[in-house]
Amino acid sequence: LWTPDNIIADSINTIRAQVGNDKVLLGLSGGVDSSVVAALLHRAIGEQLICVFVDNGLLRLGEGDQVMATFARHMGVTVIRVDAEALFLDRLQGVSDPEQKRKIIGNTFIEVFDIEANKINAVNWLAQGTIYPDVIESAGAKSGKAKVIKSHHNVGGLPEHMRLKLVEPLRELFKDEVRRIGIELGLPAEMVYRHPFPGPGLGVRILGEVHREDAETLRRADYIFIEELRRADLYDQVSQAFAVFLPVRSVGVVGDNRQYAHVIALRAVETIDFMTARWAHLPYEFLDLVCRRIVNEVPGVSRVVYDITGKPPGTIEWE
Numbered sequence: 001l002w003t004p005d006n007i008i009a010d011s012i013n014t015i016r017a018q019v020g021n022d023k024v025l026l027g028l029s030g031g032v033d034s035s036v037v038a039a040l041l042h043r044a045i046g047e048q049l050i051c052v053f054v055d056n057g058l059l060r061l062g063e064g065d066q067v068m069a070t071f072a073r074h075m076g077v078t079v080i081r082v083d084a085e086a087l088f089l090d091r092l093q094g095v096s097d098p099e100q101k102r103k104i105i106g107n108t109f110i111e112v113f114d115i116e117a118n119k120i121n122a123v124n125w126l127a128q129g130t131i132y133p134d135v136i137e138s139a140g141a142k143s144g145k146a147k148v149i150k151s152h153h154n155v156g157g158l159p160e161h162m163r164l165k166l167v168e169p170l171r172e173l174f175k176d177e178v179r180r181i182g183i184e185l186g187l188p189a190e191m192v193y194r195h196p197f198p199g200p201g202l203g204v205r206i207l208g209e210v211h212r213e214d215a216e217t218l219r220r221a222d223y224i225f226i227e228e229l230r231r232a233d234l235y236d237q238v239s240q241a242f243a244v245f246l247p248v249r250s251v252g253v254v255g256d257n258r259q260y261a262h263v264i265a266l267r268a269v270e271t272i273d274f275m276t277a278r279w280a281h282l283p284y285e286f287l288d289l290v291c292r293r294i295v296n297e298v299p300g301v302s303r304v305v306y307d308i309t310g311k312p313p314g315t316i317e318w319e
């Protein structure tokens with residue numbers, strides 16, 4: 001029977017037979033797929049699993065700590081955390097073209113991951129969170145963006161010299177099956193039912209050039225939006241929600257002073273396949289609350305706007 005229990009038992013046997021006593025390396029992103037792979041491999045081979053978590057400085061608020069708490073502290077998984085914020089931001093300096101930014105972030109990730117992999121003795125296997133839709137997608141025609149997604153998320157573009165053999169235990173599963181397995185393996189529902197987050201992270205949600213302080217501003221605004229969505233029980237009703245940092249200034253009044261500060265756009269969509277999407281008709285009262293909190297609590301923001309563009313004609317992300 002095709003139950004989460006059976007899939008797990010089956011995968012564990014397969015993984016053990018496949019890797020024996022070898023060490024397995026996994027790039028842990030905090031996303032659903034790599035998280036479930038981590039939990040599954042940990043159950044199957046324990047300390048033979050070594051995860052690398054790269055903090056590129058473009059993650060959501062507290063994300064790195066959360067990953068470490070869930071995997072390293074609670075589950076006892078070996079996770080190497082790499083603080084690479086300075087390197088990523090340095091590489092992104094002066095770059096405003098979105099595709100260029102995606103490329104730089106993807107390549108820098110591979111570079112950092114490769115350096116970490118080389119520090120570990122005798123790793124033979126690379127685990128990947130490839131799921132069935134990824135397999136189908138790579139078999140068909142690929143858009144430029146799809147390739148970037150693959151190479152970043154699933155580390156498809158690793159240098160030849162690493163020559164690691166692949167372990168892909170989710171290769172035959174659909175997303176909902178992956179989620180059920182994640183729950184069965186004891187991952188928090190909050191992590192398993194998380195909205196998708198792009199590999200380049202906030203790098204494509206800060207329009208144009210990426211600056212550290214703008215990333216900080218965006219992180220705080222985004223956190224408030226998501227926190228309120230959860231509080232209002234709206235998080236699971238939308239497919240993806242996030243804040244976008246607009247590098248324009250608008251006038252606002254703080255205390256008695258007029259100040260020119262930045263604009264935050266909020267985006268929330270409902271979709272089945274992410275190919276088309278409807279903007280989420282969130283309650284006005286809710287949007288009002290989120291706007292007030294962001295303007296009051298996040299320095300450097302004077303105005304909040306809500307994106308009411310569908311896909312098409314818009315895309316879900318702003319870049």
Ligand code: XMP
Nearest residue numbers: 102148149196197198199200274315316317
């Ligand atoms: P768009 O903006 O193309 O987004 O309507 C569709 C879905 O893809 C995600 N997305 C990305 N994911 N790397 C990723 O890993 C990327 O460069 C990228 N660009 C968009 C987006 O968040 C949405 O879920």
